[in-house]
Amino acid sequence: MVLVRNPGFLNLKLSPTQASTTTFPCRFPIAAARTGSAIVTSNASNTVFATDLDRINVLGSGNGGTVFKVRNKTNSEIYALKKVKEYMDSAFRSQLLRETEIPRLVDSPYVVKCHEIFQNPLGEEVSILMEYMDLGTLESLRGEVVTEKQLASMARQVLEGLNYLHELKIVHRDIKPGNLLRNSKEEIKIADFGVSKIMVKSLDKCNSFTGTCAYMSPERLNSEADGVTEEDKSNVYAGDIWSYGLTMVEMLVGYFPLLPQGHKPDRATIICAVCFGEPPKAPEECSDELKSFIDCCLRKKPSERWTASQLLSHPFLVHRD
Ligand SMILES: Nc1ncnc2c1ncn2[C@@H]1O[C@H](COP(=O)(O)OP(=O)(O)OP(=O)(O)O)[C@@H](O)[C@H]1O
Numbered sequence: 001m002v003l004v005r006n007p008g009f010l011n012l013k014l015s016p017t018q019a020s021t022t023t024f025p026c027r028f029p030i031a032a033a034r035t036g037s038a039i040v041t042s043n044a045s046n047t048v049f050a051t052d053l054d055r056i057n058v059l060g061s062g063n064g065g066t067v068f069k070v071r072n073k074t075n076s077e078i079y080a081l082k083k084v085k086e087y088m089d090s091a092f093r094s095q096l097l098r099e100t101e102i103p104r105l106v107d108s109p110y111v112v113k114c115h116e117i118f119q120n121p122l123g124e125e126v127s128i129l130m131e132y133m134d135l136g137t138l139e140s141l142r143g144e145v146v147t148e149k150q151l152a153s154m155a156r157q158v159l160e161g162l163n164y165l166h167e168l169k170i171v172h173r174d175i176k177p178g179n180l181l182r183n184s185k186e187e188i189k190i191a192d193f194g195v196s197k198i199m200v201k202s203l204d205k206c207n208s209f210t211g212t213c214a215y216m217s218p219e220r221l222n223s224e225a226d227g228v229t230e231e232d233k234s235n236v237y238a239g240d241i242w243s244y245g246l247t248m249v250e251m252l253v254g255y256f257p258l259l260p261q262g263h264k265p266d267r268a269t270i271i272c273a274v275c276f277g278e279p280p281k282a283p284e285e286c287s288d289e290l291k292s293f294i295d296c297c298l299r300k301k302p303s304e305r306w307t308a309s310q311l312l313s314h315p316f317l318v319h320r321d
Contacts (some may be wrong), residue, residue, distance in 0.1 A: 048072055048129060050118045053081065059136070062178075064192070069132060079115065080133070084126040105168060110161030112181055112191040133181035133189065138251065140182070146251055148290055152320040154188050155248050155293070156312070161190040162240055163308035171236045175243035176215045177250060214256060214270050217242035218300050222275045231303060238302035241311070245297025249280045289316040 056069040056078075065084040072079065106114065113131035120126075138154075146154075158180055165172055172179075172190065179192040213221065217239040219232045232238075249257040257280035258273040259265055279298035282291045293316035296306040306314070 048077075048079070048116050050127070053079070053129075055081070062192070070129075078132045080130045082128045082130060084128065105170070106165070108161060108164040109187070110157055110164060110189055112189045130191075131189075133183045133187075133191070135182035135184060138177035138180040138182065138188070138247070141177075141251065142254060148287060148316075149320055151248065151251060151290070152317055153186070154251065156317050157188040158190060158244060158247075159308050159311055159317070162244060163312060165190070166237045166240070166308050172240050172243075173236075174215075175240050175247060177247055180247070213267060214258070214265060215243040215246050216274065217302065218275050219302050221271050227301075232301065235302040237307065238305045241297050241305045241308065242302075245294055245305075246280065248297065249282065249294055252282060252286070287316075289314075289319060292316065 052072050052074050053070040054073055056071055059067040059069050059080060061067065065082050067080050067082045070079050070081045071077070112133060114128055115131070116129040118127045118129070158175075162172070162175070174192060175190070179190065181189050181191045183189075219228050219235075220239050222228070223233050246257065253261075255261045256265060258270065258277065263269075279300055280294075281298075282294040293311070293314050296311060296314060299305045311317070
């Protein structure tokens with residue numbers, strides 16, 4: 001089946017910086033790799049130096065910083081370089097820790113690769129060199145026709161990435177169309193660990209109100225609600241599955257599915273819709289398998305939601321190989 005999609009993606013953030021097409025030389029005040037404390041980590045076999053990079057244009061910006069398209073002068077390789085915002089307070093330091101700690105652990109074809117992390121000697125300025133995804137985020141798919149086959153391919157790739165992260169005990173906490181990147185090889189990868197958290201010991205601080213609230217699960221938005229148990233609160237991975245399910249429905253219908261199309265979202269309306277409304281469903285004309293798949297992701301009770309690993313063997317994905 002084919003669904004005709006409409007524009008209307010939810011955007012609860014400020015407009016991104018307009019992309020510039022001007023080429024200008026790299027003038028990062030960041031030290032190159034292997035110069036004392038300058039480099040934090042490297043996953044690549046061929047180290048890239050900050051001074052090798054020419055900025056091409058701005059790809060976008062978010063709460064965490066600005067992302068540039070850059071070229072390595074030595075071999076013409078293209079990358080995305082995220083310049084993390086400069087803060088000198090503890091918020092900056094903890095963001096820095098998250099941004100630099102997690103990419104070091106992650107190596108999956110379904111997660112945007114982090115090649116290098118540059119830091120200046122004082123540590124107050126950090127840039128992350130990433131794999132460049134030439135088609136941008138899933139938000140750019142608005143208005144396009146998405147078949148169930150295409151959706152299954154998209155859904156599987158994101159799920160492989162989530163399953164990988166969850167097995168490493170990493171909760172992403174901000175899955176949404178704007179954090180899923182595409183390239184022209186038809187690959188989709190999870191990006192942006194700005195609010196991720198490694199759950200090595202437990203769940204502790206994962207109940208704080210960070211991330212994009214529109215895609216947050218009911219138990220995260222209102223952990224004090226009747227019926228939310230301690231077990232529910234501790235099942236933090238299920239929160240990613242809710243956000244994922246919502247994102248997949250949005251890909252199908254073309255607008256944020258918890259509100260009527262064209263409705264301007266505000267925090268209070270979203271919280272009411274998530275916590276007191278019925279979970280969104282796949283449209284009536286979809287196959288039973290797709291309807292069931294969405295239902296398994298969007299159960300209000302976290303313990304009833306399927307895990308990433310269970311969803312990977314759901315008939316909606318299995319029967320579309
Ligand atoms: N690896 C990449 N390749 C290509 N474009 C990218 C890459 N990473 C980010 N971008 C672009 O840069 C934009 C900003 O990314 P960034 O991670 O800073 O913020 P965000 O995820 O949009 O917002 P926030 O951090 O507030 O959630 C993205 O929306 C995307 O268009």
